[in-house]
Amino acid sequence: MTPNWEWQQRTETSSVLIVRGDLDVAVGVVFVDAVDKVLAADGPPAEVVIELGEVDFIDSSGLRALLQLRHNYGERVQVGAISAAVERLLELTGTLEHFRPGGTNPHD
Amino acid sequence: MHDHFALALAAGQLGTWRWDIATGVTTWDVALEQLFGLEPETFDGTMDAWVALLHPDDVSHVMEVVQRATAERSPYELEHRVVWPDGSVRWLYCRGMVTLDDDGNVTGTIGCTGDITARKQLELDAERRIADAERVAARERLHRERLEFLDGLNDSALSATDHRELMRNVAGAAVPQLGDWCAIYFLPEGATGPEVEVAHADPDKTVWAEELLHRYPYDSDAPRGVPAVIRTGQIEFVPLISPESIERAIAGVEDRALAEELRSIVNALQVTSLITVPLRTKRGVIGAIRFVSAESGRQFDDDDVALGRTVAGRIAEALENTWLTDQQRVIAGTLQAALLPPRLPDIDGLSVAVRYWAAGTATEVGGDFYDVFKIDERRWAIVIGDVCGTGSNAAAVTAIARHTIRAAATHGAQHHEVLAWVNDALHAGNRDLFCTATYSTLERVDDETWRFISVAGGHPLPIVVAADGTPTTIGRPGTLLGVLPDIQTTTGEVLLRPGDTLILHTDGVTDVRPPYELDPETVINIAIEAAAGSRTADDVATRLGQAVDRVLPIPDRHDDVALVVVHILQPSE
Numbered sequence A: 001m002t003p004n005w006e007w008q009q010r011t012e013t014s015s016v017l018i019v020r021g022d023l024d025v026a027v028g029v030v031f032v033d034a035v036d037k038v039l040a041a042d043g044p045p046a047e048v049v050i051e052l053g054e055v056d057f058i059d060s061s062g063l064r065a066l067l068q069l070r071h072n073y074g075e076r077v078q079v080g081a082i083s084a085a086v087e088r089l090l091e092l093t094g095t096l097e098h099f100r101p102g103g104t105n106p107h108d
Numbered sequence B: 001m002h003d004h005f006a007l008a009l010a011a012g013q014l015g016t017w018r019w020d021i022a023t024g025v026t027t028w029d030v031a032l033e034q035l036f037g038l039e040p041e042t043f044d045g046t047m048d049a050w051v052a053l054l055h056p057d058d059v060s061h062v063m064e065v066v067q068r069a070t071a072e073r074s075p076y077e078l079e080h081r082v083v084w085p086d087g088s089v090r091w092l093y094c095r096g097m098v099t100l101d102d103d104g105n106v107t108g109t110i111g112c113t114g115d116i117t118a119r120k121q122l123e124l125d126a127e128r129r130i131a132d133a134e135r136v137a138a139r140e141r142l143h144r145e146r147l148e149f150l151d152g153l154n155d156s157a158l159s160a161t162d163h164r165e166l167m168r169n170v171a172g173a174a175v176p177q178l179g180d181w182c183a184i185y186f187l188p189e190g191a192t193g194p195e196v197e198v199a200h201a202d203p204d205k206t207v208w209a210e211e212l213l214h215r216y217p218y219d220s221d222a223p224r225g226v227p228a229v230i231r232t233g234q235i236e237f238v239p240l241i242s243p244e245s246i247e248r249a250i251a252g253v254e255d256r257a258l259a260e261e262l263r264s265i266v267n268a269l270q271v272t273s274l275i276t277v278p279l280r281t282k283r284g285v286i287g288a289i290r291f292v293s294a295e296s297g298r299q300f301d302d303d304d305v306a307l308g309r310t311v312a313g314r315i316a317e318a319l320e321n322t323w324l325t326d327q328q329r330v331i332a333g334t335l336q337a338a339l340l341p342p343r344l345p346d347i348d349g350l351s352v353a354v355r356y357w358a359a360g361t362a363t364e365v366g367g368d369f370y371d372v373f374k375i376d377e378r379r380w381a382i383v384i385g386d387v388c389g390t391g392s393n394a395a396a397v398t399a400i401a402r403h404t405i406r407a408a409a410t411h412g413a414q415h416h417e418v419l420a421w422v423n424d425a426l427h428a429g430n431r432d433l434f435c436t437a438t439y440s441t442l443e444r445v446d447d448e449t450w451r452f453i454s455v456a457g458g459h460p461l462p463i464v465v466a467a468d469g470t471p472t473t474i475g476r477p478g479t480l481l482g483v484l485p486d487i488q489t490t491t492g493e494v495l496l497r498p499g500d501t502l503i504l505h506t507d508g509v510t511d512v513r514p515p516y517e518l519d520p521e522t523v524i525n526i527a528i529e530a531a532a533g534s535r536t537a538d539d540v541a542t543r544l545g546q547a548v549d550r551v552l553p554i555p556d557r558h559d560d561v562a563l564v565v566v567h568i569l570q571p572s573e
Helices: A023-042 A060-076 A084-092 B002-011 B030-035 B047-053 B056-072 B118-157 B162-173 B203-215 B226-232 B243-249 B256-269 B302-339 B392-410 B415-429 B522-533 B537-551
Strands: A004-009 A014-023 A047-058 A079-080 B015-020 B025-028 B074-082 B091-102 B104-117 B181-186 B195-198 B236-237 B275-279 B285-294 B350-357 B368-374 B381-385 B435-444 B450-458 B463-465 B471-473 B491-496 B500-505 B561-568
Touching: A004 A060, A004 B350, A004 B491, A014 A023, A014 A060, A023 A047, A023 A060, A023 A079, A047 A060, A047 A084, A060 A084, A079 A084, A079 B491, A084 B471, B025 B030, B025 B561, B030 B104, B030 B181, B056 B074, B056 B091, B056 B104, B091 B118, B091 B491, B162 B181, B162 B195, B162 B302, B181 B226, B181 B275, B181 B302, B195 B203, B226 B275, B226 B285, B226 B450, B243 B256, B256 B381, B275 B302, B302 B561, B350 B368, B350 B537, B368 B463, B381 B392, B381 B500, B392 B435, B415 B435, B415 B450, B415 B471, B435 B500, B463 B522, B500 B522, B522 B537, B537 B561
Parallel strands: A014 A047, A047 A079
Antiparallel strands: A004 A014, B015 B025, B015 B104, B074 B091, B091 B104, B181 B195, B181 B285, B236 B275, B275 B285, B350 B561, B368 B381, B381 B435, B435 B450, B450 B491, B463 B471, B463 B500, B500 B561
């Protein structure tokens, strides 16, 4: 699967990032950069919701990218829907609750 | 009859002659005069006039054939050239016979002659074309041989597993096509002297050359030869080694006995020709390759120099890169060994086995780690973990995790506290890396019973396969380590009896991308099969390795896989 994501404007203050296919070592860094750019732009959205419902595969590098975004932006980065593959990894690593609204910010 | 003969002659455009020994006069008909390029009835009938018309290069051959025929009184035929008065050259064919009188004495010769210039031209053209074709074919063959030779060199370089093997392979592949001997000198970065590999088609001679290299150490300041080529980066080409050049070469040797010895060695080697080419990479000149022609007596030419240059160009980077890989492999191996226990402890009543399969090339330090150590007289700790990522940062995290666990465990920390310590240590480091791990203990309850207690931080849970084949996972998933300020973990506990098997693994096993399927259920089924009937942990580990390899071949793995297997032995075992 080729990595691929797509931005959608949901409301005036919320951008949605839909991720498809693999979220792995090949995608992780580029993925973080893409979110960084959107949140650093002029008149940035108040929050970014990352939709992971169409992710077929996620590995520890993908998890690391999600954790890094959560660490840097806190509640401004939210995780929306998750696929079974993502849920399995988040559950195994005890980070499922962390990505829910009101979850702990890493490195607090 | 005479008319018919004339007709035949005319049709074949043949000329005739008659030579009378008695008078010395040769009579030609007009047709023959024409064949020699003469005007009708201008031939004066003398032998000299005839010989003068023959092509100078053919005179002796013609005279020889005619004289032999006359002596033997036999008929003859000849092909020869004549030079016409206008300078043009024609080919003639003539058939002659000796005439005899009634007493059998030779009276002269008669014969006929035709022009075969056109046929001869075709023949010569054909010969020239064949020769041309052969030359082209020979050139193509040479070209193809050189390509095959270079391909062979490439293959031999690629098949090498380390840089010394690469040097040996290339030197071996170079002989005897490019010299009787080939030597490769390599100066690794930071080394004081070169590494050398020599090859000769005859292995005995290779041994001899190695002795010589050992006996006469490399002199990096030598005015000529390999050291000079490496210093200057210039090719050294000696097309022909003469006795004088040998004398010049050893003139600088002050010890006369040594000079004498060197002379006898060079003479024994029968060296005739030498090419030494520098091996050049981005780092600069990293060595040299030397081709030596010796007992074959062959003299190298400019083509050989060009081929030698090509060989050097092809192997230089490969040699350097292979050497770098060797270095990395040594470093990675050393680091990995430092991060894993040197040997497993012997534990009475337990059989313990570990397996570790690194993903991809062996040049990176893997992120998986395991440990088995004694806490006190009754308790043993078992650790397995996986650091996200590979390389030196991951190695640092591995070291922190492993040693924090040892410190916490031996200072009486509870299971959940041990992982909390690791989380604190990694979180404080803020390295943007995390790890997952399980920390477990086995405590001897009595001769047959062990208490297994385990806690997981973001790591796959330990699997117990009971003696009757029933599988259980121990504990509950907990938070991974090093990311969040606080972790949540759940400690699990089970009693183990003889025949029970305990399997701990890293998620290189479960973290598998499509199209491969290795979900937790499949892993548990593989564990049940591997444990069934196995009497030692080693058996189980081997069978697990084989089963995982069938589902997910090692070359397709993106992550390391580590396994720790514990089998509870019968008290009598």
